[in-house]
Amino acid sequence: MGNLAVVGLQWGDEGKGKLVDYLAGQFDAVARFNGGSNAGHTVVIGEEKHTFHLVPSGALKGKELLIGAGVALDPVVLREELSLMPGRIREKLMIDGRCSLVSPFDKELDVVLEQMRGGSAIGTTRRGIGPAYAMRALRLALRVSDLSDEPDFSAPSQFYSRLGVDPTRFAAWVEESKLVVDGLVGDVSSRIIDIGQAGGSVLFEASQGTLLDLVHGSYPFVTSSHTVASYVPAGLGIPPSEAGEPLGVMKCYTTRVGSGPFPTEIKGLTSDKIRSVGNEYGATTGRPRRVGWLDLVALRYAVRLNGVKNIAISKLDVLSEVKEFRACIAYRHTGSETRDFQRSLGHLHEVEPVYESPLSMQGAKYDKELPTQAKKLVEYLEAALGVRVSLVSHGEERSRTIEL
Ligand code: IMP
Ligand code: MG
Numbered sequence: 001m002g003n004l005a006v007v008g009l010q011w012g013d014e015g016k017g018k019l020v021d022y023l024a025g026q027f028d029a030v031a032r033f034n035g036g037s038n039a040g041h042t043v044v045i046g047e048e049k050h051t052f053h054l055v056p057s058g059a060l061k062g063k064e065l066l067i068g069a070g071v072a073l074d075p076v077v078l079r080e081e082l083s084l085m086p087g088r089i090r091e092k093l094m095i096d097g098r099c100s101l102v103s104p105f106d107k108e109l110d111v112v113l114e115q116m117r118g119g120s121a122i123g124t125t126r127r128g129i130g131p132a133y134a135m136r137a138l139r140l141a142l143r144v145s146d147l148s149d150e151p152d153f154s155a156p157s158q159f160y161s162r163l164g165v166d167p168t169r170f171a172a173w174v175e176e177s178k179l180v181v182d183g184l185v186g187d188v189s190s191r192i193i194d195i196g197q198a199g200g201s202v203l204f205e206a207s208q209g210t211l212l213d214l215v216h217g218s219y220p221f222v223t224s225s226h227t228v229a230s231y232v233p234a235g236l237g238i239p240p241s242e243a244g245e246p247l248g249v250m251k252c253y254t255t256r257v258g259s260g261p262f263p264t265e266i267k268g269l270t271s272d273k274i275r276s277v278g279n280e281y282g283a284t285t286g287r288p289r290r291v292g293w294l295d296l297v298a299l300r301y302a303v304r305l306n307g308v309k310n311i312a313i314s315k316l317d318v319l320s321e322v323k324e325f326r327a328c329i330a331y332r333h334t335g336s337e338t339r340d341f342q343r344s345l346g347h348l349h350e351v352e353p354v355y356e357s358p359l360s361m362q363g364a365k366y367d368k369e370l371p372t373q374a375k376k377l378v379e380y381l382e383a384a385l386g387v388r389v390s391l392v393s394h395g396e397e398r399s400r401t402i403e404l
Contacts, residue, residue, distance in 0.1 A: 001026055003192075003202050003244025005232045006312075008209030009302040011256040012227075013280070013289060014249040015314025015393060017041025020057035020205045022393075022401050028200035029066055030058030031192065033235030034225045035207030036072035036102055036132065038125040040283025044396035051283050054078050056205050059089050064195075066188045066202070069098035070225065070235025072132040073144060075177035076104065095181060096188035097145030098237070103173055105160045106131035122221055123258030125284050130224040135159075144185055147178045189237030196242060204232050204244060210302040218348055221260025229306040248308035248387070250299060251315045252325075252361075252377065255289040257282045261348035264292035264328045278318040293326040293355065296384050301341035303385050312391035313381070316374060317400070319361035325377075327384070328353040366394040370402055378404070 004023065008014040021043040024030050037053040043060060044050075054077055056065045067073065073095060082090050106128030113130070114121045124130060135141040140156045157170045192202050208227045211217045216228060226235070229246035233239060253274055256262050265271075271291035274280065280289040302308075319325060330337045331344050331351035338344060344351055358380050364373045370392060378389045392402045 001201050003196070003204065003242060005204040005206065005229050005244045005246045007206040007229045007246050007248055007306050007308070008227065009248040009250040009299055009306070009308070009311070010209045010254055010295075011211045011262075012207075012209040013255055013257065013283070014209055014251055016206060016249050017043050017052060017057045018393060018396060018398070019249055019312050019314065019391070020203060021060060022398055024058035024061040024063050024203055026201075027058070027063060027203040028195050029064035029192070029202045030056040031066035031068050031188065031202055031204050031236060032056050032207065033068045033070045033204055033232050034227055035223065036127060036129045036225075037074045037077040038127045038129045038223060038284060039207035041205075041207075042283050042396070045398060053081055053284060055081055055085070055089065055093065058203060058205075059085065059092070062088075063092065065089070065093045066191060067093070067095045067099060068188045068236035069096040070231065071096075071099050072102050072129055072136075072225070073099040074102035074128065075180040077102075077127075079180045090184070093184055094186040094188055094191060095144055095184045096237070097143060097148075097185050099144045100132055100136040100141040101144065101147075101177060102128045102132040103142075103160075103170075104128075105163070105165050105170070106135065109163070121259060123260070125258075125282070127284070133224040142174070144181055147174070147181050148185055192236060192238050192242065202244070204236070210305055211298060213305075216305055218260050218345060221258065229308070245310070246306045246308050247390075248303060248306055248311045249314055250311060251278075252294050252313060252319055252381075253278075254292040254295050254298075255280050256292070257285070257287050257289045262290055262292055263298075263331060263348060263351050264295045264326075264353050265290055266292050270322060270324065273322055274318060277321045278315055293328055293353070295328045295353070297328055297331055297339055297341050297344070299385055300339065303387055309387055310390045311381070311385070311387045312393065313378070313389055314393040316361070316377075316392055317364075317366060317394040320364045321362070323360065323362050324357065325360050326355040326357050327380075329356050329384075330354040366400065366402070368402070370404070
């Protein structure tokens, strides 16, 4: 088995966490390559629910856990997360020294920037992710490796001091962070290459979704890192040849948390139903997620951007509780119809979805095999997106997964 990259095809929360946990058994390691503690990956085992923000979702399968250089690492969150997990998970963890750190001051700045935007706030998770990546671009960030060397942190300290942060608070945070990463720092890019050379393989786990990509998503209502498969090698520091096949994950409806255009958004009883059955609340912030119908226009764009040939559908059981099923096949704008998502990006808030209702999933029951309704939906999606559906997840539990 070669490497594999699990990427989200929508606005995040596609169910990547469950899928990574399910697939992790076949790999030697699981690696995060983007984002930070804005992510919330949920894994359910029996009665227990685990939410990962920084630790890769393969943790519960006892795999090697790698946090690559593309991740923005918040040591305070990592310490909390590790304290809730068995000690052996810490022993499996390696953090790349090139990861930029997220500080409490980045979080404060995140809040101030959101307030400044007023009515056009992005609705960030307030985890300081945007400011931390901005610090990296300004060449002011502290990196994980700085915590083990004798760092010169006068520049970032001065920067925050100009924003009103007491330098002693900054120094205290640095000291605290040193303790968190002690013994965990390594060279993740070399480790991935070594695993491959020894005949092993790595599962790459994306955070957020394609439509939240900093450049290719619905800018400015996006996150501040790259969420697409092409960032796997850049984020980890490995050649594109090692980036593995991308596996796209999607739900057969859409959710979005935070602000920004959402062409197929619905409000009212049906969206409330989907939200409650699908437990569509942010795993990081607890915010109710906005809910909408399946958007094939956006998905075709995501499939193309990621070069995805295989797809995993998650949470298909949710639609068993819903009478109607709609799929948006085109957008209408100023009297004409288009299927071109990229050209629609500039006026996404003005487009009107054109729907078809090819089937209903109501009452579909899942066992070892897909029910007829679900088989039809799979065929419909394969034709609409030009992909193969290779996995269907129909519940939170590991066992509620059907391979096709
Ligand atoms: P930030 O990543 O916290 O800066 O937030 C920017 C946008 O991305 C907001 O709309 C967030 O709600 C959204 N976002 C960030 N992380 C996630 C995630 O893991 N799932 C879903 N949405 C996310
Ligand atoms: Mg999530």
